[in-house]
Amino acid sequence: MSTETKPSERVTVETTLNGTEVEQTVPAGTLLSAFLRNHEYLTGTHRGCETAKCGACTVLVDGDPVKSCNMLAAQVDGATVTTVEGLADGEDLHPVQQAFWDCHGSQCGYCTPGFVTNVVALLEDNPDPSVEEIRSHLTGNICRCTGYTKIIESVQEAAARMDGDGK
Amino acid sequence: MSKQQQRGKQETASEDRSTEWVGERVNSYDGSRFVSGHGRYVDDIQRPDMLHAYFVRSQFSHAKVLDVDTSEAEAQPGVELVWTHDDIADQVNEPFGYMLNDEEVLASDRVTYAGQEIAVVVADDRDTAQDAADLVDVEYERLDTVTTVEEALEDDAPLVHPDLDADPENDTDGNVAWTGQVEVGNYEDPLADADVVVEETFDTNKTTPAPMEPHGCIADYNPATGKVELVSSTQMPHLLSVELSEVLTEFEQRDITCKLPDVGGGFGIKLDPYPFEICSVLLSKATQRPVKHVLDRLEEFTAGRGRAPETLEGKIGVTEDGDIVGLDVDLLQNTGAAAAYGVAVAYSSANCGQGPYLIPNQHWRTKVVYTNEMPTTAVRGFGDPQVTFMREQLIEMAAEEIGMDAVELRLQNSPRQEDMPMRSDAGHIWRNADQITCLEKTREMINWDEHRGGSKTRDGKLRGVGMGTIMKRGGNKSASGGDFDEAVVKMNRHGDVTVLTAIASIGQGTETGINQMVADTLGVPIDRVDAVRGDTDATPEGLGVWADRGTIIGGSAAARAAEELADTLKAVAGHMLEVDPDDLRLEGGRAFVADDPETGMELDELANVAMLGNPETLGTEAERPEELRGGISLVGRGKYQSQEVEFVDPETGRGNVAHSYTFGALAIVVDVDPGTGEIDVVDVAICEDVGNVINPTLVEGQVQGAIIQGLGEALYEEYVYDRNGNLMNGSMIDYHLPTAADVPLVTKIEELENPDPTTSHGQKGVGECPLVPTPAALANAVYDATGIRFTELPLAPHYVLPALDEAGLREI
Numbered sequence: 010m011s012t013e014t015k016p017s018e019r020v021t022v023e024t025t026l027n028g029t030e031v032e033q034t035v036p037a038g039t040l041l042s043a044f045l046r047n048h049e050y051l052t053g054t055h056r057g058c059e060t061a062k063c064g065a066c067t068v069l070v071d072g073d074p075v076k077s078c079n080m081l082a083a084q085v086d087g088a089t090v091t092t093v094e095g096l097a098d099g100e101d102l103h104p105v106q107q108a109f110w111d112c113h114g115s116q117c118g119y120c121t122p123g124f125v126t127n128v129v130a131l132l133e134d135n136p137d138p139s140v141e142e143i144r145s146h147l148t149g150n151i152c153r154c155t156g157y158t159k160i161i162e163s164v165q166e167a168a169a170r171m172d173g174d175g176k
Numbered sequence: 177m178s179k180q181q182q183r184g185k186q187e188t189a190s191e192d193r194s195t196e197w198v199g200e201r202v203n204s205y206d207g208s209r210f211v212s213g214h215g216r217y218v219d220d221i222q223r224p225d226m227l228h229a230y231f232v233r234s235q236f237s238h239a240k241v242l243d244v245d246t247s248e249a250e251a252q253p254g255v256e257l258v259w260t261h262d263d264i265a266d267q268v269n270e271p272f273g274y275m276l277n278d279e280e281v282l283a284s285d286r287v288t289y290a291g292q293e294i295a296v297v298v299a300d301d302r303d304t305a306q307d308a309a310d311l312v313d314v315e316y317e318r319l320d321t322v323t324t325v326e327e328a329l330e331d332d333a334p335l336v337h338p339d340l341d342a343d344p345e346n347d348t349d350g351n352v353a354w355t356g357q358v359e360v361g362n363y364e365d366p367l368a369d370a371d372v373v374v375e376e377t378f379d380t381n382k383t384t385p386a387p388m389e390p391h392g393c394i395a396d397y398n399p400a401t402g403k404v405e406l407v408s409s410t411q412m413p414h415l416l417s418v419e420l421s422e423v424l425t426e427f428e429q430r431d432i433t434c435k436l437p438d439v440g441g442g443f444g445i446k447l448d449p450y451p452f453e454i455c456s457v458l459l460s461k462a463t464q465r466p467v468k469h470v471l472d473r474l475e476e477f478t479a480g481r482g483r484a485p486e487t488l489e490g491k492i493g494v495t496e497d498g499d500i501v502g503l504d505v506d507l508l509q510n511t512g513a514a515a516a517y518g519v520a521v522a523y524s525s526a527n528c529g530q531g532p533y534l535i536p537n538q539h540w541r542t543k544v545v546y547t548n549e550m551p552t553t554a555v556r557g558f559g560d561p562q563v564t565f566m567r568e569q570l571i572e573m574a575a576e577e578i579g580m581d582a583v584e585l586r587l588q589n590s591p592r593q594e595d596m597p598m599r600s601d602a603g604h605i606w607r608n609a610d611q612i613t614c615l616e617k618t619r620e621m622i623n624w625d626e627h628r629g630g631s632k633t634r635d636g637k638l639r640g641v642g643m644g645t646i647m648k649r650g651g652n653k654s655a656s657g658g659d660f661d662e663a664v665v666k667m668n669r670h671g672d673v674t675v676l677t678a679i680a681s682i683g684q685g686t687e688t689g690i691n692q693m694v695a696d697t698l699g700v701p702i703d704r705v706d707a708v709r710g711d712t713d714a715t716p717e718g719l720g721v722w723a724d725r726g727t728i729i730g731g732s733a734a735a736r737a738a739e740e741l742a743d744t745l746k747a748v749a750g751h752m753l754e755v756d757p758d759d760l761r762l763e764g765g766r767a768f769v770a771d772d773p774e775t776g777m778e779l780d781e782l783a784n785v786a787m788l789g790n791p792e793t794l795g796t797e798a799e800r801p802e803e804l805r806g807g808i809s810l811v812g813r814g815k816y817q818s819q820e821v822e823f824v825d826p827e828t829g830r831g832n833v834a835h836s837y838t839f840g841a842l843a844i845v846v847d848v849d850p851g852t853g854e855i856d857v858v859d860v861a862i863c864e865d866v867g868n869v870i871n872p873t874l875v876e877g878q879v880q881g882a883i884i885q886g887l888g889e890a891l892y893e894e895y896v897y898d899r900n901g902n903l904m905n906g907s908m909i910d911y912h913l914p915t916a917a918d919v920p921l922v923t924k925i926e927e928l929e930n931p932d933p934t935t936s937h938g939q940k941g942v943g944e945c946p947l948v949p950t951p952a953a954l955a956n957a958v959y960d961a962t963g964i965r966f967t968e969l970p971l972a973p974h975y976v977l978p979a980l981d982e983a984g985l986r987e988i
């Protein structure tokens with residue numbers, strides 16, 4: 010879209026969302042988080058702050074983690090978007106999701122989709138991250154319940170299960 | 177794991193109970209939905225034709241409201257209604273409040289804090305409502321503001337509630353909302369027997385627990401029945417319907433169905449009945465459409481409530497030999513513009529302020545004071561973190577003064593397990609807790625002797641160790657007049673089990689523990705047990721989750737309900753197998769004779785036979801034992817009513833304020849950077865006596881989460897108000913919450929399992945406890961490292977660095 014577009018004008022967004030081609034016409038000012046939640050009914054992407062701080066709204070755009078409260082829907086036109094709902098294979102959870110469940114990396118679950126998507130991206134780049142690497146990768150995600158220990162253990166467990174070489 | 181028995185008839189049944197699930201690391205019941213993005217929080221729920229509410233909130237901390245002009249907002253397309261106080265005045269009992277009646281739903285002629293609700297707009301969508309709210313024109317006349325307790329108590333202080341006698345039973349005036357006292361032993365001169373008296377004044381900080389999910393609700397009024405369904409992100413659905421019915425003049429408890437969605441954290445601040453809930457109900461009634469309101473993060477910071485800051489002037493008296501003889505404390509609570517749970521926070525924390533010690537003489541004088549700041553309320557720890565910050569520092573100060581090790585002093589003054597059950601000095605009934613081992617284990621895990629006395633690390637940091645202790649309430653009855661929960665456990669014809677409980681799920685995992693207990697009692701696999709929680713139309717009465725009561729009270733009720741169902745199943749199986757039901761065991765999805773496992777039957781077959789109750793399978797009713805006649809119900813009912821908890825005596829402040837108490841100790845090692853004033857927590861160890869552990873993973877999760885929440889409050893978090901009472905840091909950017917990079921891994925966790933004889937499985941409270949000693953232990957560790965006693969929270973670099981400078985410890 011051009012920079013001249015007014016927020017109330019309507020724009021058409023074409024994206025590959027969780028593996029499906031999607032075309033929607035929305036007001037140009039629509040945030041990606043609102044687009045996903047209100048137009049696509051993908052409510053796994055949560056809103057915790059809407060100031061790009063808490064990470065509850067993290068999704069993958071062309072594989073990179075982004076905070077969907079900090080991006081317009083129009084900016085994903087032509088891109089591939091994966092939300093937490095797009096990670097599982099039918100009833101089989103993604104290994105990162107399974108590890109978060111098995112290691113109790115999720116309590117109230119509100120932050121969890123943001124962590125899970127961000128960790129999927131981390132392990133894509135770095136299949137065997139150290140504790141310090143995990144910590145620094147996750148500074149953009151806030152969890153109020155777990156105190157992070159079991160989140161970090163979940164990441165280590167997922168890494169071990171995914172590449173099989175431990176740590 | 178040892179097994180505790182219910183009293184009376186259920187004892188025999190319990191002895192036979194399988195232990196396949198209790199004590200195991202069962203995955204959380206809700207976890208698979210949460211990790212896959214299929215949770216259902218209130219903002220995820222859409223209703224056809226739903227309206228959205230948005231509030232006009234006060235821009236000033238103290239002002240007269242001269243006029244509210246809603247005309248421009250009302251003229252906006254998509255706006256349905258704009259309401260001010262006059263529009264609801266005859267539909268609400270005002271003022272209202274949990275303990276003191278000091279709140280209005282929408283401000284009438286005065287506002288008392290910045291963020292207070294003045295008007296509400298309801299519109300087709302949230303953006304329209306929010307934009308229209310901006311167009312509501314409020315004419316204010318500013319009034320002088322008080323933001324500190326000192327100002328508020330001055331003779332000529334502006335009054336927050338000039339026309340209000342919030343507590344007619346209590347002789348208060350000015351800005352004092354409530355006063356109380358705890359009097360123990362020689363309270364008139366509690367330090368008379370002391371050789372050494374140590375005194376200091378401590379100031380704690382105002383914080384928010386900031387659950388990741390904001391508050392929110394959907395109200396859906398049905399004009400045909402006159403009833404409203406309220407889906408709200410709350411910790412106590414049943415009590416919410418009770419409390420809302422007291423505010424809403426046209427609704428009885430039976431007219432308000434509260435239903436729980438998934439709740440993204442609560443930590444105490446999702447207990448109060450909030451103006452947004454009250455308005456949503458009334459707006460839905462007026463518009464005959466569903467109305468949703470979810471707070472945004474700024475509203476959470478300015479109106480979502482939080483922890484009360486307290487000033488504690490404390491004196492502790494010890495003998496030369498290290499006996500603690502007395503404690504004398506003035507506690508001032510800055511409760512904000514409404515007291516909410518503040519009064520309970522003050523009296524229960526003073527009642528429990530002695531902590532896990534024997535202190536024969538005590539005098540506590542507490543004052544809850546109004547100021548023009550956001551109201552405070554219940555927050556994880558409920559006043560204990562504040563008083564513990566004082567007490568545990570006074571104890572380490574006293575130990576130093578008499579030349580005794582601080583752990584030794586604690587050990588010397590702690591109650592002995594062999595003396596329990598016992599009444600503490602302030603009236604608590606202490607049962608079966610091993611505080612001595614908690615202290616010794618913690619000392620060992622943290623390498624106390626190696627660190628104590630302070631040292632310098634190779635990279636030039638100042639290292640030290642400090643401790644704090646726990647004696648935390650589980651359950652309470654002043655919230656509801658009693659402490660009880662009911663539960664129903666039912667089975668379908670396929671042998672699948674559903675637990676119905678009033679216990680709320682806010683992430684703490686109580687339902688998982690309950691399912692484990694129920695699965696063991698019925699001998700079914702855990703994945704055959706489901707939980708329905710907090711739906712006042714469907715779940716039996718109970719009080720929700722607060723004060724660590726869920727697993728103690730709600731869990732014990734569910735266990736009893738499962739026992740009743742198990743008795744029925746055994747009676748049917750006994751009849752069919754022609755054996756004595758008492759000889760049967762339920763385990764692994766079968767009912768079988770304990771001594772002869774071959775003689776038995778599958779539970780799903782048993783369930784089907786019992787559900788149908790046909791003479792072809794069971795014989796005629798005349799041929800059956802008494803209990804299998806007149807309909808065989810596969811519904812088990814259970815109730816747990818605490819017989820232990822007492823109301824505290826209003827004169828002396830003494831009494832058994834809780835059902836049970838969890839004891840423990842926590843120690844922290846810190847490195848203080850003399851160049852920056854930053855504090856790095858390098859090690860944490862905790863040992864608590866939590867009774868029998870239902871699920872070790874979930875307990876660890878609570879412990880880790882509580883400690884990190886406590887560290888955030890101790891290290892960085894604080895509400896910063898300007899002189900006019902405006903919040904300066906109301907966003908997650910300006911109010912720093914700990915991230916994974918800020919805090920240590922918490923893995924040194926030791927749980928002692930001395931069972932509480934009064935609960936179904938010997939369980940005690942867990943979730944709030946580890947937060948309680950964390951700020952105290954941190955400050956003690958910093959003292960050990962630096963020799964500087966920090967008496968104010970938080971220990972943020974901008975406070976620590978100047979103090980290091982003054983002490984000549986700063987390095988540039």
Ligand code: FES
Pocket residue numbers: 055056057058059060061062063064065066067076077078079
């Ligand atoms: S909602 Fe997007 S970062 Fe918090």
Ligand code: FES
Pocket residue numbers: 114115116117118119120121151152153154155388440441683
């Ligand atoms: S699990 Fe509740 S915020 Fe992370």
